[in-house]
Amino acid sequence: MQELKSLTHWSWFMLDDEYFLEVKRRVYSALDDSIMQKGVQRGMASFLSNLTENLGHEHVLQLAGEVKEFKRHSISNMAELLKQAVDSIQRNGVAAYIAKDKDDAKSIIKKLTDDDRIIVKSKSMVAEEIGLRNYLISLGKEVWETDLGEFIIQLRGDKPAQMVAPSLHVPREEVARLLSDFFKVDFGKDDLKGMVDAVRNFLREKIAKADTGITGANAISAREGALLTVENEGNIRLTMTLPKKHIVLSSIEKIVPTTTDALKVCLAQSYYAGYTKPTYISLTSTPSGTGDIEKVMVRPAQGSREMHVVLLDNGRSLASSSEFSDMLRCIKCGACQMVCPSYAVMGPSWGGKVYTAAIGLVWTAITESIDEAESLSYFCLSCDACNEVCPVGIDVSGLIKTLRKKGSSNLMNAEGLG
């Protein structure tokens, strides 16, 4: 009788843990994906030597310390800064919209792009968050990702593997296969230059013809309404200037008090993403124009004619007053992902629909699903490698442990354990 009782109890429980088991099956199936692991592990190895070099510079550490402080301050004043930023952006002659969730953001962008045929995009985690590319395609638009890694993701119909390097999990052999198929040219796996050239030529044509360019922003200054982006490829600059319309889709935690602060975020993001210096940092605050003829302002000049800024909340305001508030300091450099042993073997399978690994689990909790994030949290080693490299001092593994604690205490209570 006793056995029977525990058996029925047990079956009831199995249903309840089904979500965890589903996540476990998913990450287990990634363990045999040696192609993914090759890409991720190669990337991690070269990242380590780059980051180690950067961390050897006193100015890099000092910069990170400064960013940590004003980001901390910014997050505790997020609502106030948002108001200030919206005012500044509008004062610049730019339309500003606050989107409370994914659907809201999509419908705003739908209205803004109703008459457009071709849209080009730069890589943006926030755009991934709302599923922007596929949404616009579903509306019948021709949409192209202009960041090489994100272009690869688009061709694969995949999700980004990492914050800064979305196609990290795709080794060169696989990229060559993919691009050979797409361009109907036979690329050897080591013909990196040939591949990059082909994509460059293809995308330049698309950017030139595009009606709208959509970019993200790495940081936004509240005081001046300036939007800053950091990149190496040059695609963001083209995307924001060549098409007539520029839409910035970013999120509310990116707002910092001043333009100098915003610039520091960009530099720190670049250093901690493993680059010695960024190739381009772009600042934009108004549509392009010229006053060269008799000081009369005429728009556009060479750049975009109109600008719109969409600021996504999607759980962030809620998070700012929760136990996950520290996480909003994140500048999405992805360093924590690139040193994570669990990520080295599970790759992007260890994550939600958009954000993966280490801090990606917490982003998943905030922007997507707390249940998903709880289940994912059990595959964290609590080894603290992430904390060691976080420029803004987020206790990443501690936040993941908070998620696990939620999962476990629900379980313990449900089971009458402990």
Next chain:
Amino acid sequence: MAEPISRVQLFRVMVDNQEKFGNPMGISSKRMVEWADDIPFTSSSSSSTYIYTGGLYQMMPKAERFVELMKRAEESSGLSFALRFLGGSAASTLASKLIGVDHDKFERSKAIIRNASRLLRKSGIEHSYLGRDEPYTGILFYELGMEEYFIDVARKAAKLFREKGVKKLITIDPHSTYALRELYPDFLDSFDVEVLHYLEVAKPSRNDTWKGKATVHDPCILSRRLKLSSNYREFLEALGIEYTEPARSGRMTFCCGGPIESIAPAVSTKISELRCSQLAEKGDKAVVACPICLSNLGRCGYSRDRGGSNARIEVFDALELVHVG
């Protein structure tokens, strides 16, 4: 892959074991204290300094078998079905009995703890041992997110230390050290036992009997939470061990995979293999200072034919390199 094991199966085994045996792996107190059989400890009243084993070295050989069994269960559906019952409250005692302990590995664990005690004595640190009364810290429950249960276990442990008049504990593994030093004062109302790790107090002498170079593996907790990487290296230097650094070392160390060995054995093994191959790039011997690293990296090094690992590396605990004869 058949059917993965759920969280609750695992939690139940561990909680049941804790209730029945005082540790999550269900090691009997008789086995726990075996290492001290031939060490004459002074009666506890004469000293308030104790060596604290935390039971981790004793538990790891059994944990290894347990994880192996879970891994097999997850790989084959038939066995998995049978093991569903492993989590049933009535069955965990049975399961604990079914899982034997590798004799050689258990003897090895005993020798490591004995070495620790002898080393401390040689370093002039007189100490007692709580023997069968020694409580488990509960750290595993904390790491698995079972915080309330951890606090429960910790309270009982702290009460016991108080009753026994324990003033100072010398620990031999990073996990127990972290629990006692950082977590107990945080979670308990008053916890004023001084906690020292052996790497902070032991004074080893040169060991010329150990030959060869060793790649040094920093246990995560030791290097990042306790910040004892330099003590660890000074210790090796005092022993006269020539060591090399792997690509990921010190505060940038790479985990052995051990912490999730019970929740996701397949993931854990993959990480162990990766770490072993990183260490093997620098030589064929590695040194660790943690029972969990020793177990996970050690097993991976030995089972080089399995799971695609080609890391041929022999793993030693730092306490195996000391000369206490």
